[in-house]
Amino acid sequence: MPIKILFENSVFSWVVITTIIVFIIIINGFLAMKTIEDLSATQSSLYNTSDVIGELDDLHNVVLMAETGQRGYLLTEIPEYLTPYENALDRLSEQLNDIEKLDSEVPGQKKRIESLIVLVEQKIIELIHTVELAQANEEKHALKQVMSGRGRNLYKELRAQLENIKLLEINYRNTLFAILATVEREAKVTFGISGITSTLLLLGLAFFARLNSKGEVKYRLQLEQQNDILAEKVAMRTKELTLYSDELSRSNRELEDFAFVASHDLQEPLRKIRAFGDRLQTNYAQLLDEKGADYINRMKNAAERMSNLINDLLEFSRISTRGKPFTNVHLQQVITSTIEDLEISIEESDAQIQLADLPVINADSSQMNHLFINLISNAIKFRRADVKPLIDINYCQEQIALEQWHIITVKDNGIGFEQEFADKIFVPFQRLHARTEYKGTGIGLAICRRIVERHGGNISATSVLGEGTRFRIEIPVNNTLINLIRDNTNAQQ
Incomplete structure (x- = not known):
């Protein structure tokens, strides 16, 4: 019983x-x-x-x-x-x-x-x-x-x-x-x-x-027996999980090694394709007709896109495995540095960026920099014709489920998109526009999501077609434990 x-x-x-x-x-x-x-x-x-x-x-x-x-x-x-x-x-x-x-x-x-x-x-x-x-x-x-x-x-x-x-x-x-x-x-x-x-x-x-x-003695004996059975099952399950974790770590190491080797081996042929394309274009341009010159340009563009795609994939795979330990990061300084890196794009588009007072958070500084470079550059890239980009970056702190969260929003006045595609934009290689309209590999926002998730948070987007997009980033205030767990996992891997 x-x-x-x-x-x-x-x-x-x-x-x-x-x-x-x-x-x-x-x-x-x-x-x-x-x-x-x-x-x-x-x-x-x-x-x-x-x-x-x-x-x-x-x-x-x-x-x-x-x-x-x-x-x-x-x-x-x-x-x-x-x-x-x-x-x-x-x-x-x-x-x-x-x-x-x-x-x-x-x-x-x-x-x-x-x-x-x-x-x-x-x-x-x-x-x-x-x-x-x-x-x-x-x-x-x-x-x-x-x-x-x-x-x-x-x-x-x-x-x-x-x-x-x-x-x-x-x-x-x-x-x-x-x-x-x-x-x-x-x-x-x-x-x-x-x-x-x-x-x-x-x-x-x-x-x-x-x-x-x-x-009570009888029930206690039965309970002890049940506890022994449960402890044995837990031990077996723990052993299985340990084996699975070891296998997963080994698989991750092999995958990372494969990604590195694949990127290196793939980049080498691409570099030769681009190099021989440059030589053909420089040395034999007078021997080629218009159609041949067009073929060479297409070949070089394809090689460049392939190189960018490989680099983005490699970066996407290394967000969790090659991330740096969390430290106290001044977001104000990170975004200011990001704006300086994008200075040429900002001047060419005549973009205006409104920046609120941002906090010090526990995070990976380089990944935070990468996160905001992607979001701000997207806001500049997907702008409306004859409309100066206006990017508004705000911050507040909210309590969600009895926990305090950093809430950072990045809002623009660009082309926007239909709200039904709000989840699709964070999936790798998912594009809402043709490659001829807007350049890119379609992996930038997927990288943003991986970065935010590594910090124990969430990122979401709300948009109205033709009016702009608003990205909401949620990062827990106390995410030290998350960092320790990820560091230990990375150390095991």
Whole structure:
């Protein structure tokens, strides 16, 4: 099984396990929170109903104390019995306020408590009325009021209502105790399940960790095997590339030797052809008719073109193999020197050259000189009739793909060409015009491209027929590494 599939399966397994663990933790947390909330709610209800029962008991006791103080004063007419009676009345007022604030959870209990409060208030009025009669020396009326049984009936009704309310609260409290016991049992079960699931999770994690450890060892061994295979393939490929590089270097040396020998061997016959042509033209001109003289001129022109072509080919082949190491080159000085070399052509064509401030770049000085000689001489050669050549050389620096580049443009106002031929002009021997119109071997711009590419850059052309051409040269600012690589390659060759 491929390493990638094994890794994906391992990741998927851990995702599933993690999801299950998180799901179980969430369920346990939810059950625990629900149990805690149920316990809290039940306990709160128990506290509330206990408060209600306690307040009812206190109310009953205070009513009994008031009635006991009243009867003691009526029977003995001793003023000391009025003290507990009056204290009880004061407490009754506070107790009724507390009773009114009670919020029982028993259905209908609020109305029952309101009825109880009304009965207590009636009982208080009866007690106060009886004591006031006794204090006004109307003991007989007071005793008669007591003996009428009205106060006893009020108390019985009050007590019955109070006992009913209290009984309902006690029953509700017993129900809450039963609920609390159930919740406690459920809590034990819930926490027991949580403990069991947690234990199982720990055991599962330990199991999967052990399983994963074994899987990692297995995957690591397979990965090491794959790495060994890959390293062996890389070594084999490196060996093949080394052999290919050696073969290419040998081929390049042979090709260069062949180019040198071929150029030397080809140039020698051409020199003899030109020399014997000159002798025929000088010594036997009077013996030749017009047609013979034309043949000799054609022969000499062909020999000269052949010589130029051989020289250009040789130069084209040596751009990479015979280039000099890169140094800091002042382009301003290079182009100024180039303009001086082309001084005669510039004067004859009355050309004007506008030169911007140019930088110092890391380059091969002689090849830069050759580059701009070709571009400027082309701008002069391919000029429009009766139009003075205007050549504009500019410079800027741009950032392309996070790298800084020198951008040099050479623009002219010459004959131009159709844009569809923009790539064709950089191919060796590709001409857009007849040889009779413009002289040349058709290899100059191909040399320009080779020079720029050796410097790690690009050259392109944009043109409009009849309006001129603009050449754009792009050379990386940091091309030191390119120079080192090319120097090492040349040294190997």
